[in-house]
Amino acid sequence: MSGGGPLALISAGWRYDEQRDESLREALGEPVRNLRLYGAFRDIERAAPDLVAAHARKQAALKAVKVLYREAIVAALAGVQKVGGSRRDRACPWYQQAIRHLQEVDTLFLAEADRLHEQFAETERPLAHPAVQEVRAAILETLAGCRALLIAGGHVGVLRNRMSFFGLDQALREKPIIAWSGGAMVLAERILLYHDHTAHGVGLAEYLDRGFGLVPGVVFLPHAEQRLDLARADSVGILAARLSPFRAIAIENGGGVSPEGERFGRADAVRQLHEDGSLTEVPATNAWGADAARS
Amino acid sequence: MQRVLDLTARLERSPQDSRRLLAEFAAQWQFPLMDENDNATFFYWDGHAADSIFLQHWVFGLPSRQEFRRIGSTDAFYLPLALPRGARVEYKFEVVRGENGRWMQDPRNARRAFDPFGSNSVCPAGSYVDPEWCRLDPNARSGSLETHRFFSKVWGDEREYKIYRPAEARPGKEYPLLIVHDGGEFLHYAEMKTLLDNLIHRHEVAPLIVCFTNGVRRNWEYAANPKQADFLRHDLLAHLNATQPVLDGPQFRGIMGASFGAVSSLYAAVRHPGVWGRLLLQSGSFAFTDIGEHTRGPMWDPIVGFVNSLRDSPPPIDAQVYLSCGTFESLIYYNRSLVPVFQRVAQGVRFSEVPDGHNWINWRDRLREALTWLFPGPLWMYYE
Numbered sequence: 001m002s003g004g005g006p007l008a009l010i011s012a013g014w015r016y017d018e019q020r021d022e023s024l025r026e027a028l029g030e031p032v033r034n035l036r037l038y039g040a041f042r043d044i045e046r047a048a049p050d051l052v053a054a055h056a057r058k059q060a061a062l063k064a065v066k067v068l069y070r071e072a073i074v075a076a077l078a079g080v081q082k083v084g085g086s087r088r089d090r091a092c093p094w095y096q097q098a099i100r101h102l103q104e105v106d107t108l109f110l111a112e113a114d115r116l117h118e119q120f121a122e123t124e125r126p127l128a129h130p131a132v133q134e135v136r137a138a139i140l141e142t143l144a145g146c147r148a149l150l151i152a153g154g155h156v157g158v159l160r161n162r163m164s165f166f167g168l169d170q171a172l173r174e175k176p177i178i179a180w181s182g183g184a185m186v187l188a189e190r191i192l193l194y195h196d197h198t199a200h201g202v203g204l205a206e207y208l209d210r211g212f213g214l215v216p217g218v219v220f221l222p223h224a225e226q227r228l229d230l231a232r233a234d235s236v237g238i239l240a241a242r243l244s245p246f247r248a249i250a251i252e253n254g255g256g257v258s259p260e261g262e263r264f265g266r267a268d269a270v271r272q273l274h275e276d277g278s279l280t281e282v283p284a285t286n287a288w289g290a291d292a293a294r295s
Numbered sequence: 296m297q298r299v300l301d302l303t304a305r306l307e308r309s310p311q312d313s314r315r316l317l318a319e320f321a322a323q324w325q326f327p328l329m330d331e332n333d334n335a336t337f338f339y340w341d342g343h344a345a346d347s348i349f350l351q352h353w354v355f356g357l358p359s360r361q362e363f364r365r366i367g368s369t370d371a372f373y374l375p376l377a378l379p380r381g382a383r384v385e386y387k388f389e390v391v392r393g394e395n396g397r398w399m400q401d402p403r404n405a406r407r408a409f410d411p412f413g414s415n416s417v418c419p420a421g422s423y424v425d426p427e428w429c430r431l432d433p434n435a436r437s438g439s440l441e442t443h444r445f446f447s448k449v450w451g452d453e454r455e456y457k458i459y460r461p462a463e464a465r466p467g468k469e470y471p472l473l474i475v476h477d478g479g480e481f482l483h484y485a486e487m488k489t490l491l492d493n494l495i496h497r498h499e500v501a502p503l504i505v506c507f508t509n510g511v512r513r514n515w516e517y518a519a520n521p522k523q524a525d526f527l528r529h530d531l532l533a534h535l536n537a538t539q540p541v542l543d544g545p546q547f548r549g550i551m552g553a554s555f556g557a558v559s560s561l562y563a564a565v566r567h568p569g570v571w572g573r574l575l576l577q578s579g580s581f582a583f584t585d586i587g588e589h590t591r592g593p594m595w596d597p598i599v600g601f602v603n604s605l606r607d608s609p610p611p612i613d614a615q616v617y618l619s620c621g622t623f624e625s626l627i628y629y630n631r632s633l634v635p636v637f638q639r640v641a642q643g644v645r646f647s648e649v650p651d652g653h654n655w656i657n658w659r660d661r662l663r664e665a666l667t668w669l670f671p672g673p674l675w676m677y678y679e
Contacts, residue, residue, distance in 0.1 A: 013677075013678075013679070014679075015463075016463055016465070152679070153677075153678045153679040154677060154678070154679045155673060155676050155677055156676055156677070156678050157673075157676045158676075181678040181679050182677070182678035182679060185678060193675050193676060195674060195675055198499070198667060198671075198674065198675075199499055199663045199664050199667040199668075203675060208676070222678050223678060
């Protein structure tokens with residue numbers, strides 16, 4: 001990150017705590033400009049209530065689709081487990097078909113989400129709204145004066161939605177970015193939600209939405225050790241197969257990876273999940289391999 | 296147990312040193328003694344002569360008063376007791392001297408559980424874990440707790456309640472609502488504010504508005520009383536809808552209670568279907584009869600009538616139901632019997648039974664599992 005200028009920060013995933021970034025500023029020891037996307041959206045709530053109401057209707061419709069999506073996952077995953085179980089034979093055509101069905105369920109949900117987002121963009125044209133234009137211009141101006149962009153984690157749904165609402169897709173491609181946790185998730189092509197250790201049992205992984213696609217062919221799984229039962233080869237294998245051809249990349253604290261496939265930090269902090277249930281450390285260079293998956 | 300046998304052997308070898316040996320033994324160990332198989336050995340010695348010692352407990356299925364054995368010819372006593380894994384037993388000692396029996400907490404065990412009647416000593420099996428999510432977490436932001444009063448048309452008097460608002464509460468934002476029977480006790484004995492702060496902070500439970508209410512003639516009001524159900528629906532809920540930022544819709548409305556409070560919660564859901572979409576029922580006093588009369592006293596008559604009717608012809612229950620009961624409770628049979636009923640007519644049921652009794656710590660310990668299921672927080676969405 002050579003060159004002058006401060007660092008820009010997106011911490012919308014922290015929601016109400018978006019601007020409580022003192023400890024980050026202190027750790028960096030450099031000037032930081034918080035882009036305040038969460039607060040900016042609240043400004044829009046006041047300035048353009050009709051637009052925000054339409055946005056809320058779109059989100060509610062997405063939520064309704066999600067209810068059906070979850071039901072479909074339960075059924076599809078039950079099929080995978082029934083024909084596969086713990087003695088899974090990956091070559092078994094019934095197992096492969098069950099995985100394909102699970103993938104189709106995911107694909108259908110993402111297509112439904114796309115449709116709702118596009119419908120909203122076409123009918124409401126949020127980026128053409130004067131209130132949004134004004135706020136967005138200020139965000140982009142601040143960003144333009146910064147030498148790099150930091151994207152923190154937090155509530156990944158809020159983070160993705162705010163970044164998307166303000167149309168930051170192109171701007172993201174013009175700056176060096178350092179993103180972590182949920183911040184890294186939104187930069188991949190797809191965003192998967194997962195947690196095997198909730199207080200009331202194992203949660204079923206589901207897609208939140210598409211990401212911004214800056215890191216193609218990958219689904220990031222931050223804090224996988226804490227959130228996934230990585231010791232269970234069958235569930236690791238099913239997840240890897242489900243996400244295929246995207247690479248399921250588990251990232252722990254102390255490790256990271258660049259879009260070009262350079263791994264940094266601890267070797268065991270960046271691992272790929274495989275369909276045979278194993279995990280392998282991602283190499284220091286050429287992390288995605290020659291056959292990097294594409295959507 | 297082995298430690299007591301070793302002590303007995305030493306006492307037999309050196310009876311003249313019994314006082315010193317007992318004092319050393321008492322100072323050396325934490326009581327009750329526990330082994331790796333969750334066998335407990337209770338011990339009593341106060342240096343004075345006693346005729347007999349009894350263990351008083353509330354474990355259904357065991358004799359509620361068990362006599363200690365004397366150690367040799369000393370004034371010390373012990374009692375071995377095998378506990379189920381993960382069990383937690385509340386107890387007292389009864390020390391008998393002559394005609395007088397005196398109940399007391401175990402003087403060599405500092406662990407206590409409190410309830411409106413005082414406190415009991417606690418014997419947690421080695422595998423019991425006191426949940427860390429109940430402890431004050433300095434990082435968890437504190438929600439607010441305010442006391443309010445309003446006039447109830449149903450009861451014809453003024454009622455007091457407390458409102459918990461999550462720390463993140465902001466103007467214009469609405470939250471799900473949970474109404475808690477015996478609210479004062481849940482706050483005091485089950486540390487409910489602390490655990491709400493913690494679980495909401497950790498994103499495990501959705502930010503909630505929680506109304507802590509208490510009965511006035513509690514047992515009568517909570518015993519499947521139509522007036523209580525109407526109070527909850529027409530008075531309290533209507534009042535809260537008008538005064539608190541609560542979301543509309545049964546899926547955003549919960550009602551909970553323990554013991555008779557669980558009865559009142561279930562009865563409210565049956566009497567006003569479609570209003571309460573989340574039920575949290577702990578150690579419900581769901582007594583019923585298959586034949587003949589019940590023997591629990593007239594206070595239970597309306598409950599038995601209600602539960603008998605529910606079992607005979609269960610109506611649809613438009614709610615997710617979380618049900619829990621301790622296996623040391625006499626109520627476990629009734630609660631287990633309701634599970635298949637809920638499986639048929641409710642919109643989902645979870646049943647949890649644990650080796651514990653009819654007490655506040657049992658109810659506290661189940662709240663994380665219950666609340667994360669009934670009002671799941673956005674933990675799923677947080678990656679930080």
